Amino acid sequence: MPELPDVLAQESTALWNSFQKAAKEQNLEIPADTGIATAVQTSLALSRFVRQTAHRKPEMIADLIVSGDLTGPYAAGVLGCRFQQHLSGGATPTVSASQYATLRDLSKNDFDKLLRLFRHREMVRIAIRDLAGLAELQATLLDLTNLADFCLHQAYDFIYAKLGEQWGTPTGQHGRAQHLVILGMGKLGAHELNFSSDIDLIFAYPEDGHTTGGIKTTSNEDFFVRLCRSLIQTIGSGTADGFVFRVDTRLRPFGESGPLVLSFQRMESYYETHGREWERYALIKARTVAGDMDAGRRLLDDLKPFIFRRYLDYSAFESLRDMKRRISAEVQGKGLQDNIKLGPGGIREIEFFGQIFQLIRGGVEPELQVRGILPVLDQLVLNGYIPRETGKDLKQAYTFLRLTENRIQAYADQQRHELPKTPDEQLILAAAMNFESWTAFNDAIAAQRSKVHFYFNALLEGGESDEADSGDSAGQLSALWQNVLEESHSLAILAAAEYDDPAKALQIIGSLRDDPILRPMSAMGRNRLLKIMPLLIKEAGRTERPQQVLQRLFDLIRSICRRTAYLSLLYEYPATMSHLVRLFESSPWITRLLCRHPVLLDEMLDARSLYQPPGKAALARELCSRLANIPNDDLEQQLETLRVFKQINLLRVAASDITNVLPLMKVSDHLSDLAEVILNEVVALSWNHLVVQHGAPACRLDNEPCSRGFAVIAYGKLGGFELGYGSDLDLVFLHVAAPGQTRGGRRPIDNTQFFARLGQRVLHILSTHTAAGILYDTDMRLRPSGDSGMLVSHLDGFRQYQLKDAWNWEHQALIRARAVTGDAAVQNKFEQIRREVLCRRRNKARLREEVVSMRARLRDAQPTANDDTFDIKQGPGGIVDIEFLVQYLILCHAHKYPEITQWTDNVRQLQELARHRIINRQAAFILRRAYLILRAMGHRLNLKGLPAQIDARRFKELRALVQRCWHQYMR
Numbered sequence: 001m002p003e004l005p006d007v008l009a010q011e012s013t014a015l016w017n018s019f020q021k022a023a024k025e026q027n028l029e030i031p032a033d034t035g036i037a038t039a040v041q042t043s044l045a046l047s048r049f050v051r052q053t054a055h056r057k058p059e060m061i062a063d064l065i066v067s068g069d070l071t072g073p074y075a076a077g078v079l080g081c082r083f084q085q086h087l088s089g090g091a092t093p094t095v096s097a098s099q100y101a102t103l104r105d106l107s108k109n110d111f112d113k114l115l116r117l118f119r120h121r122e123m124v125r126i127a128i129r130d131l132a133g134l135a136e137l138q139a140t141l142l143d144l145t146n147l148a149d150f151c152l153h154q155a156y157d158f159i160y161a162k163l164g165e166q167w168g169t170p171t172g173q174h175g176r177a178q179h180l181v182i183l184g185m186g187k188l189g190a191h192e193l194n195f196s197s198d199i200d201l202i203f204a205y206p207e208d209g210h211t212t213g214g215i216k217t218t219s220n221e222d223f224f225v226r227l228c229r230s231l232i233q234t235i236g237s238g239t240a241d242g243f244v245f246r247v248d249t250r251l252r253p254f255g256e257s258g259p260l261v262l263s264f265q266r267m268e269s270y271y272e273t274h275g276r277e278w279e280r281y282a283l284i285k286a287r288t289v290a291g292d293m294d295a296g297r298r299l300l301d302d303l304k305p306f307i308f309r310r311y312l313d314y315s316a317f318e319s320l321r322d323m324k325r326r327i328s329a330e331v332q333g334k335g336l337q338d339n340i341k342l343g344p345g346g347i348r349e350i351e352f353f354g355q356i357f358q359l360i361r362g363g364v365e366p367e368l369q370v371r372g373i374l375p376v377l378d379q380l381v382l383n384g385y386i387p388r389e390t391g392k393d394l395k396q397a398y399t400f401l402r403l404t405e406n407r408i409q410a411y412a413d414q415q416r417h418e419l420p421k422t423p424d425e426q427l428i429l430a431a432a433m434n435f436e437s438w439t440a441f442n443d444a445i446a447a448q449r450s451k452v453h454f455y456f457n458a459l460l461e462g463g464e465s466d467e468a469d470s471g472d473s474a475g476q477l478s479a480l481w482q483n484v485l486e487e488s489h490s491l492a493i494l495a496a497a498e499y500d501d502p503a504k505a506l507q508i509i510g511s512l513r514d515d516p517i518l519r520p521m522s523a524m525g526r527n528r529l530l531k532i533m534p535l536l537i538k539e540a541g542r543t544e545r546p547q548q549v550l551q552r553l554f555d556l557i558r559s560i561c562r563r564t565a566y567l568s569l570l571y572e573y574p575a576t577m578s579h580l581v582r583l584f585e586s587s588p589w590i591t592r593l594l595c596r597h598p599v600l601l602d603e604m605l606d607a608r609s610l611y612q613p614p615g616k617a618a619l620a621r622e623l624c625s626r627l628a629n630i631p632n633d634d635l636e637q638q639l640e641t642l643r644v645f646k647q648i649n650l651l652r653v654a655a656s657d658i659t660n661v662l663p664l665m666k667v668s669d670h671l672s673d674l675a676e677v678i679l680n681e682v683v684a685l686s687w688n689h690l691v692v693q694h695g696a697p698a699c700r701l702d703n704e705p706c707s708r709g710f711a712v713i714a715y716g717k718l719g720g721f722e723l724g725y726g727s728d729l730d731l732v733f734l735h736v737a738a739p740g741q742t743r744g745g746r747r748p749i750d751n752t753q754f755f756a757r758l759g760q761r762v763l764h765i766l767s768t769h770t771a772a773g774i775l776y777d778t779d780m781r782l783r784p785s786g787d788s789g790m791l792v793s794h795l796d797g798f799r800q801y802q803l804k805d806a807w808n809w810e811h812q813a814l815i816r817a818r819a820v821t822g823d824a825a826v827q828n829k830f831e832q833i834r835r836e837v838l839c840r841r842r843n844k845a846r847l848r849e850e851v852v853s854m855r856a857r858l859r860d861a862q863p864t865a866n867d868d869t870f871d872i873k874q875g876p877g878g879i880v881d882i883e884f885l886v887q888y889l890i891l892c893h894a895h896k897y898p899e900i901t902q903w904t905d906n907v908r909q910l911q912e913l914a915r916h917r918i919i920n921r922q923a924a925f926i927l928r929r930a931y932l933i934l935r936a937m938g939h940r941l942n943l944k945g946l947p948a949q950i951d952a953r954r955f956k957e958l959r960a961l962v963q964r965c966w967h968q969y970m971r
């Protein structure tokens with residue numbers, strides 16, 4: 001509770017004594033609750049509105065004290081109870097809900113009077129609690145918002161019923177009754193209404209049609225226009241009893257010149273065709289506040305794609321920058337220095353700060369789709385978009401300014417935002433804000449506003465670089481792009497821009513400029529393209545292969561030209577263009593990835609995440625977070641999210657790889673981790689879907705129940721932690737279903753059939769083509785009996801097959817197999833079976849013969865070798881020779897040294913073979929070194945989009961050493 005200075009303390013005592021005297025004259029009992037008495041006494045000194053009420057309606061103040069309504073926030077339903085008390089004419093008794101019917105007996109004038117008196121009482125209550133410090137800011141804002149919602153509900157129900165008596169009930173095409181949807185905008189929509197705020201409303205109704213059942217009939221549109229006009233008059237017009245809330249409808253489609261109310265279809269059509277950035281900005285806070293609440297939610301869901309674009313919306317920058325310029329110009333032109341809402345460092349600047357992030361990022365980050373500014377600031381800090389200190393400063397300033405605004409307005413129940421000019425009012429406001437003097441308060445609010453204005457001024461800076469706008473070279477390159485120069489002049493400009501073949505570069509530029517794909521671009525899109533072209537041409541010229549990089553950049557432009565938001569991104573964030581050029585110069589693979597999936601350009605905004613791929617645990621958290629906001633039955637969106645997640649993280653790994661942040665082994669580790677995280681989530685999604693449909697299967701392992709009874713086994717590159725950028729996934733699915741049917745679902749099926757469907761759904765999610773591509777190509781041929789075998793094998797059957805029917809080459813493959821996701825018990829059992837199979841004693845001569853024969857068949861299956869080239873994988877002394885040699889040695893010696901089977905990757909397998917002296921350390925070193933060198937070379941060729949072949953003269957000695965090892969140990 002604020003400490004009052006002596007002059008106000010004396011005044012408050014006199015006012016309290018005067019109120020007590022008036023109450024006594026009317027036989028009003030005032031309880032001796034010193035806390036509440038002090039609160040009311042304090043508010044009498046700080047608010048002329050409360051003071052006048054105490055003088056003119058002492059019974060209202062007495063009722064607030066007696067009822068206990070000043071002691072705390074209202075519980076649910078209390079507002080309705082207090083309204084019923086007013087309706088019954090009583091001061092404190094509670095009236096049963098059945099007496100709500102008496103509303104219909106009121107005339108409109110009587111109802112308007114009743115609503116105003118009710119509003120007056122509740123506003124006095126809110127003012128006293130706020131001024132006396134009995135309510136926190138958020139509680140006050142919520143009280144004000146709930147009061148407005150309640151009054152709108154009551155007014156709507158009353159007027160709808162009255163109109164219905166004459167005109168009947170509006171109906172839609174199927175004869176269903178139609179109701180109005182009242183959208184609250186701005187502070188009302190955000191549950192942040194201030195003490196004497198306007199309420200911004202937009203009206204809509206679901207369907208066109210006609211009224212039925214009344215004395216007269218009319219169109220739905222006419223009925224709702226009449227209703228809206230009457231509602232605005234009831235809520236907003238001033239009478240001898242005051243007003244309820246001032247109403248502003250200028251945010252509706254077409255503004256003041258537009259229809260007062262629109263059907264859903266016409267409203268959606270308006271926003272789709274005519275909607276502007278400021279309307280998106282306004283609709284962020286939109287909320288259904290009265291009328292048909294369910295229909296309102298449907299309407300806002302349908303408008304969500306307009307409000308929140310499903311991509312990072314950089315196209316909004318120009319409009320937002322224009323909005324910011326208008327705000328700044330208004331501040332300077334209207335003398336708003338003392339206006340704490342619209343002036344410099346005011347409330348509007350804080351709201352603008354938060355909402356631009358919502359407009360740009362809200363479509364892809366649902367946690368930003370909130371209405372209140374404080375939760376938005378929290379999310380911006382949490383996601384790392386603004387520093388923690390910035391968020392803290394803005395939240396403190398917002399709270400301070402909103403408290404000040406409420407106390408300015410509570411003084412006289414007037415819509416004011418200016419700091420007071422008279423010494424008396426300055427003293428009162430300073431005291432209400434708990435400051436000893438006006439000077440101390442003025443210094444504090446100036447400090448808060450200074451911080452806000454600093455952050456506001458820093459917004460949206462950096463897009464208009466001096467180099468791009470004013471440099472001679474930029475101007476010349478812009479003219480070159482527009483083809484207004486002589487060819488000789490254009491060639492000279494390109495030569496000055498460091499192009500070693502200016503004629504070729506000019507041809508590439510002309511090819512894009514004349515490409516038919518650019519013709520449908522809008523004027524705005526062409527303007528954005530004009531802005532970035534000088535920058536692209538200049539950046540490409542700085543590279544070692546300027547023409548090649550320019551061609552790759554232009555391939556990207558062709559893929560994004562119809563989504564001009566990405567053109568804005570390149571212009572607004574010059575650092576993004578630098579990253580792009582660097583990566584495009586290094587890798588056509590990355591070029592193709594970004595051209596196919598431009599959404600990945602968003603990742604280039606933050607170099608910290610671009611060049612620091614997350615670990616496995618962080619990957620799992622990120623994917624879980626992305627999927628958490630998608631409905632369980634929305635498979636399409638789940639598929640899209642999984643694919644975008646994979647592409648984002650492929651780009652992060654590739655960027656780190658190309659810039660040598662990650663060594664080869666770490667690259668493969670990251671790619672393998674990514675695949676495992678995705679597989680784990682795909683299995684979970686598939687399992688959950690099938691359990692809803694069919695119930696859960698019963699599973700048993702070693703005669704004991706187990707939870708899910710399913711595991712995914714990875715072979716090949718994923719099994720060996722050697723996954724590349726375009727690698728397939730070699731998978732085997734295992735289950736331990738018990739006999740019987742699933743339980744708990746709508747359509748029970750056989751347990752084994754459940755797992756067959758589970759495998760099918762996993763493959764479907766992995767391999768289905770969508771606009772975002774596929775997750776992974778999968779190869780299931782390593783399952784028991786290959787293509788003719790069951791898609792999902794029982795673990796017992798898998799063991800029997802491996803022990804009795806599998807070929808040696810299948811045991812070779814098993815050496816590089818490991819469980820990557822699924823039931824832990826099944827994974828452990830698979831590892832036992834793997835070791836059991838690999839550690840069997842084998843006939844060495846027969847094994848050698850089969851391994852050599854299989855190696856020869858693989859080599860013969862390749863295209864005829866060219867004497868001038870060497871195939872890194874299949875050529876003599878290449879990767880497959882090393883892998884086959886290692887596998888042969890493990891199968892030969894695992895019965896004696898089981899430890900050599902523990903790893904699935906070649907490098908550690910070679911270390912184990914050397915540790916047990918199966919091969920000598922020199923041979924192990926040669927084979928490991930050759931393996932890593934050849935893998936790294938193949939990796940680099942893959943990133944460059946080239947086949948895995950090199951000049952036959954390269955690594956000749958190294959390959960010869962590999963072949964010598966082959967002959968030494970395969971004897």
